[in-house]
Structure formats: C-alpha cells, structure tokens
Amino acid sequence: ANDLYSGGSSTFSNLEYRGPSVSGDNEVGGVIGLLLGDGNILKDSHSTGDVTGEGNVGGVVGEVQSESEVKQSYATGDISGSWKEGGVVGENKGEVREVFFRGEVDGKGRSGGVVGENGYEAVLKDAYSLGDVEATDGYAGGVVGEIYNDNSVVEDVYAAGSVMGE
Numbered sequence: 001a002n003d004l005y006s007g008g009s010s011t012f013s014n015l016e017y018r019g020p021s022v023s024g025d026n027e028v029g030g031v032i033g034l035l036l037g038d039g040n041i042l043k044d045s046h047s048t049g050d051v052t053g054e055g056n057v058g059g060v061v062g063e064v065q066s067e068s069e070v071k072q073s074y075a076t077g078d079i080s081g082s083w084k085e086g087g088v089v090g091e092n093k094g095e096v097r098e099v100f101f102r103g104e105v106d107g108k109g110r111s112g113g114v115v116g117e118n119g120y121e122a123v124l125k126d127a128y129s130l131g132d133v134e135a136t137d138g139y140a141g142g143v144v145g146e147i148y149n150d151n152s153v154v155e156d157v158y159a160a161g162s163v164m165g166e
Contacts, residue, residue: 008038015042019049019077026091027062028053029090030075037067047075055079058116059101063131065120070095080106083138084116086145087129091117099124104131109138112145113159120146129159140165 027033030047047059054067059075075088086089087101092115101114108117113129114140129142139146142159 003102008040010039011041011043013042013044015045017047017049021050021052023052025050026055027051027090028057028081029062031061031073032060032063035061035068035070035094036152038067038125041071042069042072043071045073047093048077050077051075052078053081057085057107058088058090059086059103060088060099060123061090064089064092064094070096070099072098073098074102076102078104078106078116082108082121083164084145086108086112086116088127089115091115091119092124093119095123095125096127097123099127100129101162102130105133106123107135109135109136109140110145111135111140111165113142113161114144114157116145116147117147117148118144118152119132121151121153122148123153124157125153127157130161132161133163135165137166143163
C-alpha cells in the first residue's frame with residue numbers, strides 16, 4: 001500500500017490522486033494507505049479515482065491512526081473492499097473532519113459513506129456523503145459503517161444516498 005511515514009508532527013497538504021484506479025491488499029487509500037500517529041496531519045487533499053482493496057480501504061486514506069488527523073479533504077470515485085471500506089477513510093482511529101465523499105462504496109461489511117469504522121475515541125466531525133453504500137455481509141451506514149463504542153465521537157454529519165446491508 002502507499003504508506004506515509006514521518007518522524008511525527010508533520011503536516012502534509014495539497015496531495016492529489018487523479019484516477020483511474022489504485023488497488024492493494026490492506027490499508028489502501030487514494031492518497032495515503034496508512035497515516036501514522038504522532039501528530040501527523042493530512043489536509044487539503046483529494047482523490048478522484050476508484051480505490052480497491054481487502055481491508056481498511058478509503059477514498060483518501062486507508063487507515064488513520066490515533067493522534068493523527070485528516071481534514072478539509074474529499075474523494076470522488078468508487079470504493080470497494082472486503083471490510084472497513086469508507087468513502088474518505090477505511091478505518092479511523094484518530095480525527096477526521098471537514099471531509100466529503102461522492103461516489104459508491106461497495107463492500108462486505110463495515111461499509112460507510114465517509115468512514116468504514118470509527119474506532120475507540122476516534123472523532124468524525126463536519127462530514128457528508130453523496131453516494132450509495134452497500135455491504136453484502138455486514139454493517140453498512142450512509143456516514144459510518146460501524147461506530148466502535150460510546151467513546152467514539154460522530155458529530156455534524158449527513159448522507160444522501162441509498163444504504164443496503166445484510
């Protein structure tokens with residue numbers, strides 16, 4: 001996958017991926033596969049291609065680790081995978097805010113229009129999805145496929161599109 005590593009507390013901005021497609025196994029993102037923790041920030045970035053993988057598949061980032069952040073970014077295109085697929089982020093363990101998605105998310109489970117799974121103490125704010133979401137064997141949500149627990153924060157979000165889950 002397309003991992004991004006830094007020594008910590010780095011800001012990455014204005015990164016762009018223009019399709020047609022990117023594919024991989026796990027932690028697959030249109031811009032970054034794995035955004036490591038330690039205060040890293042990805043902002044003002046976008047992807048306009050399809051993204052396909054097995055797990056933790058996102059239009060912008062496959063997995064956002066704790067103490068890292070994605071903001072002011074968007075994805076357009078189709079997202080597909082086997083688990084934790086999100087229009088913007090596959091799995092969020094950090095903070096995702098001021099993002100949007102337009103396209104389709106098609107997976108087996110934990111499929112969300114913005115985030116596939118919002119993890120323990122993860123934050124999702126000011127986000128929306130204008131796409132259809134389908135999960136053939138698990139959770140599906142217009143915004144989030146699965147909210148890990150009560151310590152997970154989801155605020156000021158909306159979705160417009162169909163949602164189908166099994």
